[in-house]
Amino acid sequence: MIYLGIETANAPLSVAVVEDGNVIAEIVQNNKVTHSNGAMPAVEEVLQKAKITAAQIDAIAVSQGPGSYTGVRIGVTIAKTLAWTLQKPLIGVSSLQALAANASLYSGLICPLVDARRQHVYTALYEGLTLEEIMVDTHESIDDLCIKLKAFARPVMFVGTDVDKYWETIEAQLGHLAIRAPRAIDLPRASQVVHIAMAQPLSTVEATHHFVPQYKRIAEAEANWLKEQKK
Amino acid sequence: METYILAIETSCDETAAAVIKNGTDIISNVVSSQIDSHKRFGGVVPEIASRHHVEQITIVIEEALAKANMTPNDLTAVAVTEGPGLVGALLIGINAAKAFAFAHGLPIVGTHHIAGHIYANNLVQPMEFPLLALVVSGGHTEIVLMKEHGHFELIGETRDDAAGEAYDKVARVLNLPYPGGPHIDRLAHEADEAVKFPRIWLEEGSYDFSFSGLKSAVINYKHNMDQRGEEIIPAHVAKGFQDSVVEVLTAKTLRAAREFGVKQVIAAGGVSANKGLRTSLEETFAQEGIPFYVPPLHLCTDNAAMIGAAAHYMFVAGVRGNMAMNGRPGMELKTWV
Structure with missing residues (x-):
């Protein structure tokens, strides 16, 4: 096929x-x-x-x-x-699932992220390895996203070319739990x-x-x- | 050369497809209008137009082929409006046309929207050259001289608002529903009196137009009446406005027709559906002894049949597009021969 x-x-x-x-x-x-x-x-x-x-x-x-x-x-x-x-x-x-799939060998949480302008992103959340959907595709502010992710208290890998744009905010909010995916899989x-x-x-x-x-x-x-x- | 062209048009708020034989015969002509979706916004919203196009595009193309009782194998080429228009809207037609042409190994032709409006006339009776076209629509007010198929010479154009744009704005001042053109036309027809508004002729000998001054005159008139606490009579305002537009359009078209010694005068574009304008042009050119034509209403508004008619002559002249074709929102009307 x-x-x-x-x-x-x-x-x-x-x-x-x-x-x-x-x-x-x-x-x-x-x-x-x-x-x-x-x-x-x-x-x-x-x-x-x-x-x-x-x-x-x-x-x-x-x-x-x-x-x-x-x-x-x-x-x-x-x-x-x-x-x-x-x-x-x-x-x-x-x-977003297609983007998350690039990072599927990671064992923590995977957060694909696409800039939607005005401090908003298109995003979702997947379990690593299984690619099980934890948060459905959504459009929300980067601040709200960070608050939600913080509640998981688990490492999150961020993937996508637009991650850099919001990295400062993400790192400030999540600290060492925030992991930047290798750029080769962006x-x-x-x-x-x-x-x-x-x-x-x-x-x-x-x-x-x-x-x-x-x-x-x-x-x-x-x-x-x-x-x-x-x- | 015998051609069967599948034509696609999505430059504004109509999703349209047609099959045209030899640039003259309509085999099928399908138009899906979105006007009801835009009414509540008082005008066409580009993003909403694009969303509708992507919902309708394959349905409309399939219907055009089904009504023509044709399969892709029966077609000579695919034509699509390349510009001008709303870029997001154009892109739906263009990418559908490219995908369809690629799937069946058909050549593709990118057509100019206004060339299409002019060629709508060729679907009614053969165009004869030299020919003068008055193009009037929501986005255009132009006088175009054609010496042969595919030759376009811009004689005059609007320097600010298009005629249709002025109609829409005046309709808003008069609180008429969108689209306002037909309502102004109807009110003007019913009126027995007209408010006197200026005629904007521009400098001596110019074939260009200007409608923003006229539009301001209508707004000022309403404003002054409001200040004095007097009610305006919408029908009288409509007639005053329409009389001014029609008189200037008719006079400049007539002068150009005489100067260039044309064999035919045609009107094209959405505003050429306007009764007041049609009647004035018909009477003027009947007196002048120059054949005047205007397509039936369904070929004046946006449609794909007109794109297929123009594309036939482009195809025969060897014009071809390719898979990299992009939308050209500001595309100029250029000679293709």
């Missing part, structure tokens, strides 16, 4: 071809090329490297968010269009997206039309409108 994996939820880009669990080819980059510019050429390139055609893909796995609205939408749009038109199953995976990998997807049931092709990003936040205009209504 051949999977195409797509990960464009944040600034880094990754695409991979995974056959029966083996990674055949993978592209991972964080070079400031926009996803609209770079994602489809990367899909084309990774299939070439894996020596397969689009028609040979058996299923598509995509990082469904949360993350950059536009980034998530580009990955989801490409994935759902390919899945629909090639009539293949489409599986969505949490962008970039999300489409092969991880596929591996997580492989543990999930295959979707029906009809479900593809209704596949949408997991933003974890309502649009700002909508939030403001709701606030107005309450007044």
Whole structure:
């Protein structure tokens, strides 16, 4: 079974071809090329490297968010269009779980972290080794996150390119319990997206039309409108 | 060359797909409008538009193919609006188009949204050159001269607000629901009197437009009336405003048509659905003896059929996009031949 994996939820880009669990080819980059510019050429390139055609893909796995609205939408749009038109199953995976999977050899807690601006992050919490979900994907302030993590009184490994931005706060709050993941595993990998997807049931092709990003936040205009209504 | 082009358009708040034969025949034309989702915000919210596009995109493309009774193998190429428009919205259509084209090994053509609006006319009767196009929409007010297919010369454009933008703002002053254009048009039609507002002609001989002064005049009028404790009569304001817009648009288009000796004048874009403008242009060019055309309403507003019509001539001229195609929110209308 051949999977195409797509990960464009944040600034880094990754695409991979995974056959029966083996990674055949993978592209991972964080070079400031926009996803609209770079994602489809990367899909084309990774299939070439894996020596397969689009028609040979058996299923598509995509990082469904949360993350950059536009980034998530580009990955989801490409994935759902390919899945629909090639009539293949489409599986969505949490962008945070995919990032946490990079650190899965760690035995403490794993906290994937993505900057959502204004001192807020997209984050979750996983148990090391098993990748069991401890805290679901959420959007919250870095201060609230630190308070929650402190309550566990266990070492936490932080993973992601945006960790550095908040490291001072994290270290001040958690002290020696805060562990910075090695930078080599900061970039999300489409092969991880596929591996997580492989543990999930295959979707029906009809479900593809209704596949949408997991933003974890309502649009700002909508939030403001709701606030107005309450007044 | 016979072509069947699957066209996709997501530049603003309509998710649209169509199959067009030879740049002239509509085989299918599907538009999913989001207008109800944006109404409560009083205008199009880009983030919400993008979210809707990603929900609708494959459904709309599938419906366009199903209505055309076609499979990807029957297609010659895929066309998509590359710009101008809301960047987040454009990106959905562009990435869907690229993924679809890649999956089936089809060539892709990136089309200019305004070229599409102009080519909507080609779906009704053949365009004849030289041709003058008056493009009026929420984002554009332009006079374009075309000497042949794919040749565009910008003769005049707005220096501030687009005509449609001015309509929306005046509608807000009059407390009319969004989108305000049709309401102003209706009120103006019903009115027997008009408030006198200025005509903004700019310097002698210019084909450019300016609507921000007119918009301010309407706002000032309302403000002065409020200060005096008098009620405005919305229909009279609507007629006064529309009369000014229509008179300037008609007069400049007529002068340009004469100067360039065109064989055809066409109107395009959402505001060309406006009855007051249509009637004025029809009467003026009937008197002048120059054929004037405006597409039916459903081809004036955003749609993918018009993108497919323009893309046919681009495709025949050898224009091709590639997998790196990006959204171009500020894309200029350039000659492709």
